[in-house]
Amino acid sequence: xxxxxxxxxxWQDVPDRTLGSIADPGDVDVLIIGAGITGxxxxxxxxxxxxxxxxxxxxxIAFGTTGxxxxxxxxxxxxxxxxxxxxxxxxxxxxxxxxxRRAIEWIHYNVDKYAIDCDLTECNGQxxxxxxxxxxxxxxxxxxIVQLGIxxxxxxxxxxxxxxxxxxxFAEQGHFNPTKYVLGMASAFEALGGRxxxxxxxxxxxxxxxxxxxxxxxxxxxxxxxxxxxxHTTPGIQLMNFRIAPYRSYLQLWELADSNACxxxxxxxxxxxxxxxxxxxQGGHRFLLVGGQDHKTAHHGNEHLNFLELQAFVTARxxxxxKLYEWSSQYYESxxxxxxxxxxxxxxxxxxxxxxxxxxxxxxxxxxxGHMLADLILKGTCEFGExxxxxxxxPLSSVKDLVMENADVLxxxxxxxxxxxxxxxxxxxxxxxxxVLKYEGQRIGIYKDQEGSISAVDPVCRHAGCIxxxxxxxxxxDCPCHGxxxxxxxxxxxxxxxxxxxxxxxxxx
Numbered sequence: 001x002x003x004x005x006x007x008x009x010x011w012q013d014v015p016d017r018t019l020g021s022i023a024d025p026g027d028v029d030v031l032i033i034g035a036g037i038t039g040x041x042x043x044x045x046x047x048x049x050x051x052x053x054x055x056x057x058x059x060x061i062a063f064g065t066t067g068x069x070x071x072x073x074x075x076x077x078x079x080x081x082x083x084x085x086x087x088x089x090x091x092x093x094x095x096x097x098x099x100x101r102r103a104i105e106w107i108h109y110n111v112d113k114y115a116i117d118c119d120l121t122e123c124n125g126q127x128x129x130x131x132x133x134x135x136x137x138x139x140x141x142x143x144x145i146v147q148l149g150i151x152x153x154x155x156x157x158x159x160x161x162x163x164x165x166x167x168x169x170f171a172e173q174g175h176f177n178p179t180k181y182v183l184g185m186a187s188a189f190e191a192l193g194g195r196x197x198x199x200x201x202x203x204x205x206x207x208x209x210x211x212x213x214x215x216x217x218x219x220x221x222x223x224x225x226x227x228x229x230x231x232h233t234t235p236g237i238q239l240m241n242f243r244i245a246p247y248r249s250y251l252q253l254w255e256l257a258d259s260n261a262c263x264x265x266x267x268x269x270x271x272x273x274x275x276x277x278x279x280x281x282q283g284g285h286r287f288l289l290v291g292g293q294d295h296k297t298a299h300h301g302n303e304h305l306n307f308l309e310l311q312a313f314v315t316a317r318x319x320x321x322x323k324l325y326e327w328s329s330q331y332y333e334s335x336x337x338x339x340x341x342x343x344x345x346x347x348x349x350x351x352x353x354x355x356x357x358x359x360x361x362x363x364x365x366x367x368x369x370g371h372m373l374a375d376l377i378l379k380g381t382c383e384f385g386e387x388x389x390x391x392x393x394x395p396l397s398s399v400k401d402l403v404m405e406n407a408d409v410l411x412x413x414x415x416x417x418x419x420x421x422x423x424x425x426x427x428x429x430x431x432x433x434x435x436v437l438k439y440e441g442q443r444i445g446i447y448k449d450q451e452g453s454i455s456a457v458d459p460v461c462r463h464a465g466c467i468x469x470x471x472x473x474x475x476x477x478d479c480p481c482h483g484x485x486x487x488x489x490x491x492x493x494x495x496x497x498x499x500x501x502x503x504x505x506x507x508x509x
Contacts, residue, residue, distance in 0.1 A: 001179060002060050003067040004485065004493040007327035007475035009178040010253050010280055010289070011067050012041060024220070025054040025195040030377060031214050031224040033202050034055070036066035037178065037363060038355050039230030041370025041425040044110070049378055053109035054194065054222065056214065058201040061186055062179045064232065064494055068329030069292050070251060071274060072266050073107065073174035076125055078136075078274075078360040079337040081144035087336060090147070092227040092387060096338065097148050099384045100361075103368040104174065108179070115277045122148070125173035126155065126267045128164035135166040140231050142168045159263035160277060160492045162317055171184030173266050175278050178363060184446065202235060203498045212351055216498070229344070229354045230366075232332055233483065237464055239345055240390065241496055244332040244357045246297035246483025249273075249304045250473075252290055253325040256318055259286040275313065287324065290314050294360075297330060298480035303473035324437050328473055330483060330494065333359050340390040341369040342376065354390060434470040434477075434488075437468045444504055445470070445477055448489050456504035457490040463497035477501065 001012045030046055032039045035057035043053045057063070066114035075097060077084075111120050129135040143150045145168075152170040186196060201217040205227055214222045221364045234240050256262060262279040269275045275292035292313070293306035300306065307326050314320060334340060334357030353376060355369035368384070386392070386404035429435065434447035436459045445459035445468060457477065459468050466481035476493060477486040485493040490501030 001062065001067065003063050003327075004026075004059070004330075005068070005327060005476060007474060008325060008331075009068050009251070009327040010282065010287075011062070011069075011071070011177060012406065013282070014177075014179045014183060016029075021340075025052075025197075025222070027211070027223045028054045029051045029224060030226045030228065031212070031222055032065055032228045032230055033214075033235075034064075034230035034232075035061045035182075035186070035196060035198070036064050036230060037182055037366035039063075039228065040182050040189060040372050041106070041110075041367050042228050042230060042373045043196075043370075044189045044192075045371050045374035046187050046377060047189055047192045049374070051377070052193070053189075054224070055189075055196045056200040056202055056216065056222065056249060057173075057196065057198045058492070058495075060198050061196070062182050065329050065331055066182055066366070068251070068327055069178055069362055070249075070278060070289060071102055071175050071178040071363055072276065072278060072361075073176060073363055074125060074266065074361065075150065075172045075364075076127075076145060076170055077364070080141045080417055081148055082137075082140040084337060085144055085147075087339070094148055095384060095387050097150070099368055099387070100364050101172070101502055102366045102371075102383070106367050106371050107176070107363075110185060110188075111181070114184055114188040116181055116188075118180035120174065120176040120181075122174045124169050124265045126167060126169045126172055126265050127270070128158055128162065128167035128267070130162075130165050131270075132165070137167055138168065138270055140340070145170055158267065158319070159265045161261065161319075162269075163462075169265070175266060176363075177280075201492065201498065205235075207351075217408050225351065226377050227352050228354070229356075230370075230398050232330070232358075233356055234344070234354055235495050235498045238496070240354060240356060241341065241464070241482050243335050246327050246330055246332055247294055248297050248300075248303070248330050249291055249360065250293040250310050250328045251326065252307070252310055252314060252323055253280060254288045254290065254314060254318065254320050255322045255324055256288055257321045258319065260321070261318065262286040262288050275310075288314075288318065296480070297483045297485075298469040298471065298478040303328065303471045307342060307473060315326045330485070331360055331362060332357050339365045339369065339388055340386040341365070341372050342382075342385055342390050345390050350376075388396065432473070434475075436467060436469065442504075443467075445490075445501070447475075449488075453487050457486070457503040458504060460501075461497060462492075462499045462501060463495070468501070 021158040030053045031049040032055045130140045155169045204215040267277040273294040280287045339357040341355045353373045358365035372382045445457040447455045465483045468477040471478045484497035
């Protein structure tokens with residue numbers, strides 16, 4: 001199983017399955033763009049109710065964040081409920097909690113109905129502070145959790161070898177294997193008559209004779225009554241691109257000297273950015289999964305350093321035996337900490353639907369949005385529709401964040417054009433390195449592999465024209481503005497761009 005970076009995740013180690021069709025499905029009721037947890041949840045829910053659906057995936061199943069998540073199933077979200085109450089009020093915070101519970105119920109429903117073996121585990125969660133300032137913040141979080149009705153208590157000891165200054169434990173958490181789960185849904189979907197087409201990059205969606213016409217990069221055209229964008233961020237330059245911001249998180253899987261030291265709970269510290277912990281069981285063995293080091297995409301400058309810092313964090317706290325995997329993954333934060341799920345803004349006829357801005361809770365909000373969008377198509381209404389509406393107007397603080405976020409985009413659009421390194425010759429670039437350089441008067445993204453071979457691309461992102469930056473952790477060209485990512489040779493990995501970077505022939509420069 002492939003995913004959108006050089007590094008493999010533990011979730012890619014799943015048995016190969018024959019999934020996906022090359023046959024033209026003909027006209028369908030619903031086209032779903034994206035074969036991650038959001039798209040496949042929606043597809044299965046719709047197909048169960050008699051809708052004829054087709055999933056179009058630009059790469060392969062679980063290629064994006066679904067194949068790179070930590071796969072926590074948490075009702076206590078990355079954005080603290082104390083913040084959600086402050087921004088949105090107590091009643092909406094209660095609705096947010098209720099929606100997370102519904103998402104977990106739907107996951108259990110699919111696992112039970114279709115006998116999906118995905119290591120689904122229920123457990124408690126723990127959160128801990130090691131400084132006085134962290135303690136004050138965690139006490140606020142505990143008050144909010146209790147206020148919303150989640151069972152929560154103060155504890156003295158953690159499920160990991162860290163001595164906390166203050167810690168809490170709360171119920172209703174869990175985790176699973178995300179690729180096993182989505183592959184199970186994909187099998188069930190196809191068994192019900194649904195179609196999945198991989199290597200089908202969508203470039204255009206237009207209206208023709210009362211239906212939607214979807215065109216892929218290879219010229220195929222598909223027609224449907226409805227389209228769901230289950231792609232994190234919608235393709236092309238759209239309003240929603242400016243209401244969300246891309247971030248990356250880093251994960252490592254470790255074998256410990258004593259496997260019994262792997263926690264039986266999911267855990268979080270109070271650092272900024274915070275670290276998160278869980279256990280992964282594979283082949284009868286227990287391993288420790290730790291993540292953190294989050295930052296805005298293409299804003300770090302040395303992404304590989306995050307792996308080194310995460311490793312130092314782990315080895316200082318655990319008796320480790322061997323690091324088995326490390327990888328990073330991308331997610332999108334919304335302007336007001338809640339996802340956007342529902343009808344596409346500006347599309348008045350309700351034929352196009354979106355789900356985006358999940359933050360670090362993609363498994364929860366992906367499952368939730370799949371069912372919400374299915375209900376909107378089937379019934380014209382859905383539970384939590386107003387709460388997560390893409391047309392909602394958030395609190396004043398979120399408007400301020402939106403302005404600041406887009407000011408940052410504008411800064412990179414201008415600044416990165418001016419700050420380009422100049423070199424006299426390609427020999428100055430080290431093997432295994434890459435950079436955006438001025439070479440013989442042209443701005444070029446150049447990569448030199450370990451054998452000294454050169455790849456050159458036009459570094460102007462094909463989405464909104466920002467300058468991409470080299471990600472030395474995943475060996476990709478990443479856009480700092482809206483998160484489009486490209487491979488070494490400019491091949492598109494993730495949107496919102498819909499075409500590859502242009503390549504350069506150095507012999508012709």
